[in-house]
Amino acid sequence: MSKSYKISTLLSLAMLCFISTAYSQKTLIQGELKKWHKVTLLFHGPQVSEQDAFNPFMNYRLNVNFTHAPSGKKYLVPGHFAADGEAANSSATSGNKWRVYFAPDEEGEWRYEVTFRKGTWVAVSDRDEAGGSGGFMDEEKGTFTVLPTDKTGRDLRAKGRLQYVGEPYLKFGETGEYFLKCGADAPENFLAYAEFDGNFQNDGHKDELVKNWEAHVKHWNEGDPTWQNGKGKGIIGAVNYLAGKGMNVFSFLTNNIEGDDRNVFPYTDYNTYDHFDVSKLDQWEIIFEHADKLGMFLHFKTLEVENQGLLDGGGVGANTKLYYRELISRFGHHLALNWNLGEENGEWMKKHPTPPQFTWQRLSMAAYFHDHDPYKHHIVIHNGNQFYDLLGPESHLTGISYQTHKPDFSTVHKSVLRWRKISQDAGKVWAIAVDEPGDAQHSLLPDSEDPAHDDARKNGLWGALMAGAWGTEWYFGYKHPHSDLTCQDYASRDLFWDQGRHALKFFQELEVPFWEMENHNELISNKDGYCFAKPGSTFVVYLKNGGTSDLELDADGGTYTITWFNPRTGKVESKPKSVEGKGKLSIGLPPVKKERQEDWVALVRKKVP
Incomplete structure (x- = not known):
C-alpha cells in the first residue's frame, strides 16, 4: 500500500467518523468538525508556568480570527494558556500548549489566522499591534471544513446558540425555538467541590462549606466524564439529577473570594488576581461540556456582592479585563449561557470596606462583555440596587436577573410586569428572569418542610411565567437545611422540580406560542388569576385559587377550544372542548370536582377556519 493511499484512507475514515485531528505546521485541530460543536485549536508555544514572574496570562495574547469562507462572517476568539494540554488529568502547572475553543455556526469552509503577541499587559490591550510578535504560532493560517450537526433531542448542539434577539425571550440559532428555563439558583458555591484541583479544601477559609456532592454519586452514569481516575462523579451526578428531573439550568459563582463561601475562584491563590489555575479551570470545563449535552443553560455569576470591588475597585481595569477574558476564552463557546455581572450588585455591604459599584462601572462591565465575547451572549445583572441607570439602547445589558424579598413570593408577578414595561418604555426590551424568587431566609423550602410548595408554585413559578419572564431559578434560604451555602x-427539593417540569411541559408540549404573548390580566374577571395572551388567538388563564372566570374575547368571536391543565400533577385533565364565543366567555369550572378550589390552568385557543 502506497504512502499516499494510506493518508487518503485515514482522511476518509476521519470524515466518516466526523472526528478531526488535523495538522498544520504549528496547529492541531481537535473535535467533531460539525456545526455548533466545540472545535479546539491547540498550539505549541512558549514553555511557561502559571506562576512565572513574566506572567503568561497577562503578558501573552493569543487571538484567532475565524472567517466563514462562503459568507464572510468573522469571529475574533481569544485563546488561553493550557499548560501541557491535559491539565485536568495531569494537574500540570507548566507546559507549552496554548488553546482556542471555537463553536462554528455555519457549515462549510472556515479559515483561521492566528495572532500571538508578547509584551507587558498585552492580554488586556485591544490594540492590534500591542507588544511584539510572540513567535511560535504567530501568523499561522489554515482552514477546516464544518459538517452539519448530527445531534438530536436536548443536546444543545442540536439546537444551536441561544441568544438575545431584541425580544423578551432568548432564541436558539439552529431550530429557531424560544427558550423557557427552570432550575436551581442554589447553591451559589456549586463549584466549591473537593475533587477540583487547588488547596481551597483545607486552607482554613470556610473549609466546612466545601462539597463532595456525595448524594449524587449514584446519578453518575457509565460513560459520563470524570478526571484523574474517577474524580468528579458527585458533581457530574448532580447535573445529571437536575436534567433528569426536567430542569434545564443551574447557576454558580466563579469568584467568591470575599463572599460567604470563599472557596470558588479561578486563580492560583486568594491574593493573586492575574495568575489562573489551569487544571481547575479545565475541570470546570468538563462539567460545563457535559451539561451542554444534557441541554443545560449555564448561569455564570461572575462576582458576588461582597467582592464587587475586589478587582480594580469595581472598575474595568487590568485585572477585571483579564478575568473576563479568561472566562470568555475558556467558556464562551458554550451555547446556552448568560454573563451575570454581579449578584446583588450595587448594594452597600457594611462588613466590606469597598463601596458599591457606580453606574459607569456597571455599564462598563456590560460593555466589555459585549465588545469581547465573540458570540454576544446574554448579559444580565442581579439587583442590589435597582436598574434605572442601566436602561435604554445605549446600555449593553440585554436583561436582568431579578431577586424578590417576600417569603410567599407575592411580589414576583408584579415585579416582572413592572420591569418589562420600564425596559420597553426605555427603548430596549429586556429578557427578564426571576433568579431568586422569595426571601433570603426561607425562599424555596425543602420538601420535608413544605412538600406542596403552593406559594412557590402559584406566586413564584406561574406568577413569573404569566407576567412574561423567560424563566425562574430557585434559591434555598439560609435558615433551612440544604441552604444556598x-x-x-438537589433532591431536597425533589417535589418542586416536578412542578417546574410540569410548567415547562405545559408551554412546550401544548405548543403555546409564549414568545408571541403578553400579560393581559385585564381580560379575566377572576381577580386572583393571571392571563397571558395573544389576543384574538391564544389565552392562558391561570386560576390561582380555582373557581372560574369570564374571559374577554375579540369582538369578531368564533369557535374556541378550552383545555384544562393541572399544574400540580402535569396532567391534561380534559379533552379540548369547543365553544362558540364572542365578547365575554365563561371558561367554566375545572374538570376535577373535588379539586376545584386548587390552582388550574385553562388554555383557550381560537380555531382557525
Missing part, C-alpha cells in the same frame, strides 16, 4: 443534595 450548604446544599449538597
Whole structure:
C-alpha cells in the first residue's frame, strides 16, 4: 500500500467518523468538525508556568480570527494558556500548549489566522499591534471544513446558540425555538467541590462549606466524564439529577473570594488576581461540556456582592479585563449561557470596606462583555440596587436577573410586569428572569418542610411565567437545611422540580406560542388569576385559587377550544372542548370536582377556519 493511499484512507475514515485531528505546521485541530460543536485549536508555544514572574496570562495574547469562507462572517476568539494540554488529568502547572475553543455556526469552509503577541499587559490591550510578535504560532493560517450537526433531542448542539434577539425571550440559532428555563439558583458555591484541583479544601477559609456532592454519586452514569481516575462523579451526578428531573439550568459563582463561601475562584491563590489555575479551570470545563449535552443553560455569576470591588475597585481595569477574558476564552463557546455581572450588585455591604459599584462601572462591565465575547451572549445583572441607570439602547445589558424579598413570593408577578414595561418604555426590551424568587431566609423550602410548595408554585413559578419572564431559578434560604451555602443534595427539593417540569411541559408540549404573548390580566374577571395572551388567538388563564372566570374575547368571536391543565400533577385533565364565543366567555369550572378550589390552568385557543 502506497504512502499516499494510506493518508487518503485515514482522511476518509476521519470524515466518516466526523472526528478531526488535523495538522498544520504549528496547529492541531481537535473535535467533531460539525456545526455548533466545540472545535479546539491547540498550539505549541512558549514553555511557561502559571506562576512565572513574566506572567503568561497577562503578558501573552493569543487571538484567532475565524472567517466563514462562503459568507464572510468573522469571529475574533481569544485563546488561553493550557499548560501541557491535559491539565485536568495531569494537574500540570507548566507546559507549552496554548488553546482556542471555537463553536462554528455555519457549515462549510472556515479559515483561521492566528495572532500571538508578547509584551507587558498585552492580554488586556485591544490594540492590534500591542507588544511584539510572540513567535511560535504567530501568523499561522489554515482552514477546516464544518459538517452539519448530527445531534438530536436536548443536546444543545442540536439546537444551536441561544441568544438575545431584541425580544423578551432568548432564541436558539439552529431550530429557531424560544427558550423557557427552570432550575436551581442554589447553591451559589456549586463549584466549591473537593475533587477540583487547588488547596481551597483545607486552607482554613470556610473549609466546612466545601462539597463532595456525595448524594449524587449514584446519578453518575457509565460513560459520563470524570478526571484523574474517577474524580468528579458527585458533581457530574448532580447535573445529571437536575436534567433528569426536567430542569434545564443551574447557576454558580466563579469568584467568591470575599463572599460567604470563599472557596470558588479561578486563580492560583486568594491574593493573586492575574495568575489562573489551569487544571481547575479545565475541570470546570468538563462539567460545563457535559451539561451542554444534557441541554443545560449555564448561569455564570461572575462576582458576588461582597467582592464587587475586589478587582480594580469595581472598575474595568487590568485585572477585571483579564478575568473576563479568561472566562470568555475558556467558556464562551458554550451555547446556552448568560454573563451575570454581579449578584446583588450595587448594594452597600457594611462588613466590606469597598463601596458599591457606580453606574459607569456597571455599564462598563456590560460593555466589555459585549465588545469581547465573540458570540454576544446574554448579559444580565442581579439587583442590589435597582436598574434605572442601566436602561435604554445605549446600555449593553440585554436583561436582568431579578431577586424578590417576600417569603410567599407575592411580589414576583408584579415585579416582572413592572420591569418589562420600564425596559420597553426605555427603548430596549429586556429578557427578564426571576433568579431568586422569595426571601433570603426561607425562599424555596425543602420538601420535608413544605412538600406542596403552593406559594412557590402559584406566586413564584406561574406568577413569573404569566407576567412574561423567560424563566425562574430557585434559591434555598439560609435558615433551612440544604441552604444556598450548604446544599449538597438537589433532591431536597425533589417535589418542586416536578412542578417546574410540569410548567415547562405545559408551554412546550401544548405548543403555546409564549414568545408571541403578553400579560393581559385585564381580560379575566377572576381577580386572583393571571392571563397571558395573544389576543384574538391564544389565552392562558391561570386560576390561582380555582373557581372560574369570564374571559374577554375579540369582538369578531368564533369557535374556541378550552383545555384544562393541572399544574400540580402535569396532567391534561380534559379533552379540548369547543365553544362558540364572542365578547365575554365563561371558561367554566375545572374538570376535577373535588379539586376545584386548587390552582388550574385553562388554555383557550381560537380555531382557525
